[in-house]
């Protein structure tokens with residue numbers, strides 16, 4: 001499963017521990033939180049100079065802040081990008097990355113299975129500003145090529161998807177886009193840079209809901225964009241007026257999470273693979289959606305494109321809605337909650353969670369059955385997780 005060239009040079013955990021430390025000009029081993037709205041200027045000339053700078057670090061926190069810069073430098077190193085920009089949420093990053101690159105009359109090609117907020121942005125909000133979007137089946141790279149038009153400016157993808165863990169062939173999409181001078185943006189939230197590095201595959205910009213794995217502790221709402229310095233400067237100009245600024249306190253918590261990201265994700269990958277294999281063998285389970293399983297229709301692509309297969313999986317139980325509800329309420333370690341990617345195992349019942357947004361037909365068209373349960377596998381000991389899922393299956 002390991003791609004030989006995945007960690008060329010310094011290892012990822014070393015980068016996670018050290019990247020960005022140079023931003024800390026104090027002698028404190030743990031960087032201070034720059035919890036300030038503004039920075040003192042010694043003169044009007046100094047103020048005038050700062051206000052003209054691109055991304056000044058010590059002017060006004062909406063423009064930049066050393067705590068932001070340390071976390072941004074760290075994330076850029078992990079993703080292998082030139083620069084990064086933090087935003088107040090994952091949706092802030094999706095919004096800024098898309099809208100800074102688009103204008104009236106532009107066309108976007110996006111995959112059909114997207115995080116619901118992103119889908120709403122592209123199908124309901126962007127058209128109000130003259131941006132049209134065509135949605136395609138992400139499992140067919142040629143579908144992206146077929147949907148391109150002379151006015152297409154951007155291709156937007158997300159891989160693996162929520163909650164069916166379908167993949168997009170990032171190298172194929174990047175090649176299609178580059179041949180036509182079209183920009184590409186990928187939501188790398190589910191994979192994390194430990195498992196998948198889209199920029200190395202030719203993608204232009206990566207976005208994250210850093211609320212999830214990057215933060216890793218279920219305690220912040222955060223987003224980031226990683227790309228070339230030029231792209232990030234455009235994104236920064238846009239985010240300045242969008243007001244998508246993250247609190248320095250949350251940026252510090254994000255930085256703390258980033259320092260252990262590879263360790264955590266490696267454990268989550270291992271726990272999830274073991275759990276997926278266990279569930280796939282269980283007589284009460286109908287189907288497991290996990291790219292690490294040979295039964296996953298895109299397993300070969302997963303092996304080519306990813307180092308590990310993430311801590312996310314979907315399981316369909318024999319039975320319907322009620323079976324899934326019984327299963328979830330019988331779990332003792334796993335918590336029923338909407339987020340993912342943190343240290344503790346969380347589960348959701350998508351048919352229930354999206355019941356108010358989607359009709360049963362829409363849900364079925366997305367391939368989300370009534371008995372599907374999404375699992376975000378945490379850092380618990382593997383044997384304890386297995387025991388918990390085994391006893392919950394026995395009761396459902």
Ligand SMILES: Cc1ncc(COP(=O)(O)O)c(C=O)c1O
Pocket residue numbers: 089090091092094115117158162187189190208209210211221222223
């Ligand atoms: C894949 C993905 N992208 C973006 C988002 C939006 O992130 P946030 O909730 O941090 O705004 C989410 C949220 O669940 C997500 O799962």
